[in-house]
Amino acid sequence: MDNRGVSAGQIAIFLILFCIGSTPMFELGIEAGQDSWIALSAAAAAGLGVLWVYRTLQNRAPEEDLAGLFKLHFGKALGTLLGIAFALLIAYESMRNVRDFGELTAMTLLPETPLWCTMLLIVGIGFYTVTKGVDTFFRIAQVLLPVLAGSYMLLLVLLLASGRIDPDRLRPVLEHGPMPVLQAAFPNLIAFPFSQTIVLLVFWKYAAANKQTGAASYAAYGLVAIFLIAVNAVIMMVLGPAMASIKALPTLEAVELIRLANFIERLDILVTLLLYIGLYVKISALYLASALLLRSACRLPLPAGAIGLGALIYGTSFLEPTNTFHLWLGLELGLKLTPFYQLVLPGIMLLTGVGWVKRKAERQRKKKAGEGQGGAEPAPRAQPSA
Incomplete structure (x- = not known):
């Protein structure tokens, strides 16, 4: 179902769509007021360093995913446990987006439709996508990118033509100094959306044969960072800091004007x-x-893992009683904790496995290659001469 035929361009397209995700739903860094775009810029610059850390770890063992890297750095037992733990953490992040999907539908298109129905629908679509594997998912991303890029460009042109954009709403710049900007940027904005690129440590191995994957990832990150900063600044110039801070969906409010x-x-x-x-x-x-990750950590087949995780994602999406609590848990409490597994643990891996992990990965690769050749029928021995 999945293969190693993913190209560098597909990785770049995926990264752009993944980082955009649900980010335009929120006016990130609103704590900094009209300087929110500066806070987002600072977080994006730091996120580039985080992406370098992830890419450096991947380069130590290009054909391994995150669970495999854990095993190389921490041993098989602890690495397996960390792989399972990360699989559950990433499933939790998926659940949060499922709840966002349900709440968005209830607030906009289908206010009378119960959450359980819309969330069951998106989890079912996600399950179908997962069972089709990596290659199919990346090709879907290729189809969706032109739609997203063209639509956002159209909206920007219409906002400009409507005369709703007022650059004065971004002034005064740094009215209260740099501290509010830094406090808004770290750790919240570095955790969401920029450090969520840790998911690339699962998918990079499928493009291990392509030497341009790293460069494509950095280029895509730069493009999407500029896009998110521009969207943030445009929304602020349309609504102003006071209105943007009280709207549940600022982008939607701006376009309605x-x-x-x-x-x-x-x-x-x-x-x-x-x-x-x-x-x-x-x-x-x-x-x-x-x-x-579950398949890599404990050899759980992909369909079985998809069924179990789908049930877990859907069931836990109902644990948060209200959307207010959901947003508080994710954007306030959760963002204070996620840097520990997005930043601290990869940082430990970066420092502790400088040389020996790469050599260990090379030995394992040669061992696997030897085992593969060992399955072939041996050549017949020459008979000794009389």
């Missing part, structure tokens, strides 16, 4: 559909990564 030629309006449905695409990519990517 577009009125052109007395007939171009009510474009909120377009934004909703774009958010659905982003949420689908994020839910499916995290779901698939979780199932692949």
Whole structure:
């Protein structure tokens, strides 16, 4: 179902769609007021360093995923436990996006439809995607990218044409100094969305044969960082810090203000559909990564892991009683804890496995290659001469 034929371009496209995901639903860094775009810029710069850490770890063993890297760095027993733990953590992140999908649907398109119905639908779609494997999922991302890019560009043009963008809403710059900006950026913005690129440590191995994968990943990260900063700044220039801070869906509110030629309006449905695409990519990517980690850590077959994780994701999506609690748990409490597994643990791996992990991975690769050749029928021995 999956193979190692993923190209560097597909990795780049996936990274762009994954980082966009549900991010436009929120005005990130709003604690910094009109300087939120500066906070996002600072977090994006730090996130580039985090991506370098992840890529450095991957280069030590290009054909291993995150669970395999854990085993190389910490031994088989502890590495297996860490692989299972990360699979569950990534499944939790998928669950959060499933709940976001349900709440978005209830607030916009289908207010009378119960959450259990819409969330069951998206989990079912995610399950179908996971069972089709990595190659199919990455090809879906290729199809979705032009739709997303063209639609966001159209919305930007319409916002400019509507005259709703006012650069004065970004002033004064650094009104209260740099500290509010830094406090908004770290650790919250580095944890979401930029350090979520740790999921690449599951998928990079499928492009191990392509030497351009690293460069493509950095280029895609730079593009998506610029895009997210631009969206943040545009929303702030349309709504202003006061209104952006009290709106549940700032992007939706900004687009609803577009009125052109007395007939171009009510474009909120377009934004909703774009958010659905982003949420689908994020839910499916995290779901698939979780199932692949379980397979790598404890040899659980992908279909069995997908069934168990799907039930877990769907069931736990009901544990948060309200959307307010859901947002508080994810954007306040959760973002304070995620850097420990997104940053601290990879940092320990980076420092402790400088040389020997790469040599160990090479020995394992040669051993596997030898075992593969050992299965062939041996050549007949020459008979001794009389």
